Amino acid sequence: xxxxxxxxxxxxxxxxxxxxxxxxxxxxxxxxxxxxxxxxxxxxxxxxxxxxxxxxxxxxxxxxxxxxxxxxxxxxxxxxxxxxxxxxxxxxxxxxxxxxxxxxxxxxxxxxxxxxxxxxxxxxxxxxxxxxxxxxxxxxxxxxxxxxxxxxxxxxxxxxxxxxxxxxxxxxxxxxxxxxxxxxxxxxxxxxxxxxxxxxxxxxxxxxxxxxxxxxxxxxxxxxxxxxxxxxxxxxxxxxxxxxxxxxxxxxxxxxxxxxxxxxxxxxxxxxxxxx
Numbered sequence: 001x002x003x004x005x006x007x008x009x010x011x012x013x014x015x016x017x018x019x020x021x022x023x024x025x026x027x028x029x030x031x032x033x034x035x036x037x038x039x040x041x042x043x044x045x046x047x048x049x050x051x052x053x054x055x056x057x058x059x060x061x062x063x064x065x066x067x068x069x070x071x072x073x074x075x076x077x078x079x080x081x082x083x084x085x086x087x088x089x090x091x092x093x094x095x096x097x098x099x100x101x102x103x104x105x106x107x108x109x110x111x112x113x114x115x116x117x118x119x120x121x122x123x124x125x126x127x128x129x130x131x132x133x134x135x136x137x138x139x140x141x142x143x144x145x146x147x148x149x150x151x152x153x154x155x156x157x158x159x160x161x162x163x164x165x166x167x168x169x170x171x172x173x174x175x176x177x178x179x180x181x182x183x184x185x186x187x188x189x190x191x192x193x194x195x196x197x198x199x200x201x202x203x204x205x206x207x208x209x210x211x212x213x214x215x216x217x218x219x220x221x222x223x224x225x226x227x228x229x230x231x232x233x234x235x236x237x238x239x240x241x242x243x244x245x246x247x248x249x250x251x252x253x254x255x256x257x258x259x260x261x262x263x264x265x266x267x268x269x270x271x272x273x274x275x276x
Contacts (some may be wrong), residue, residue, distance in 0.1 A: 003040045007067040010036040013054050014062035025050030049072050089130045096275045108159045111184040112150050125238040126268035128263045151178035153210045155185045168193030168200045183261035197224045205230035215240040219251055226255040229275045238270035
């Protein structure tokens with residue numbers, strides 16, 4: 001299987017915005033560097049029109065230059081070892097890969113070998129969701145992570161004492177990677193499902209529902225989330241910019257949710273709602 005490789009140079013402040021935009025047009029792996037980032041997409045899953053539209057929209061303002069090539073499927077763990085540094089969320093969470101040294105003095109240590117999946121804690125949305133989770137009681141609670149990526153938020157829920165954790169993603173790479181990460185974190189009893197929320201059709205209700213995806217998907221699936229959140233339960237949402245909060249909040253409020261908290265990092269936002 002061949003991958004398209006794009007070496008994209010841009011202004012630093014536009015790197016995360018461009019990664020988010022390109023993730024919606026067929027790209028499934030990114031590696032940041034000093035000049036910008038590298039983006040990878042399967043040749044047979046590439047939306048050329050969508051890519052051209054994104055690049056054209058930001059070329060002038062972000063000072064973009066693009067170098068395109070092809071490459072064979074690679075060992076993404078090896079590539080991540082070259083580019084992936086551990087992170088801390090305050091003094092409570094330490095996210096690292098297997099090849100990083102442990103920090104036993106940190107209360108919650110999460111081990112993530114990301115491969116091609118989204119969710120290492122580096123992106124502002126993941127960081128914000130982890131921060132919200134730290135402020136929410138998970139002890140003895142049931143949690144579902146929608147669009148789980150590497151499984152990092154589900155793992156955080158487990159570390160915080162959730163007794164039932166479910167997770168799923170639309171990408172089979174994420175499912176395989178998520179299950180590996182669950183195993184690394186003592187969650188052999190949890191297996192990640194494959195599909196959209198309508199395909200997976202999770203049953204029952206949960207104390208906490210997590211969804212870090214993107215604005216359009218969140219708005220489209222919000223009614224399904226509402227059915228999954230039990231009365232007085234919480235819905236945590238991210239994957240959108242601060243200027244999108246109005247639309248997200250309006251939709252959630254129309255379904256009976258009340259906004260309880262909001263955090264912003266690098267123009268990205270994460271919201272906490274409670275079901276009334």
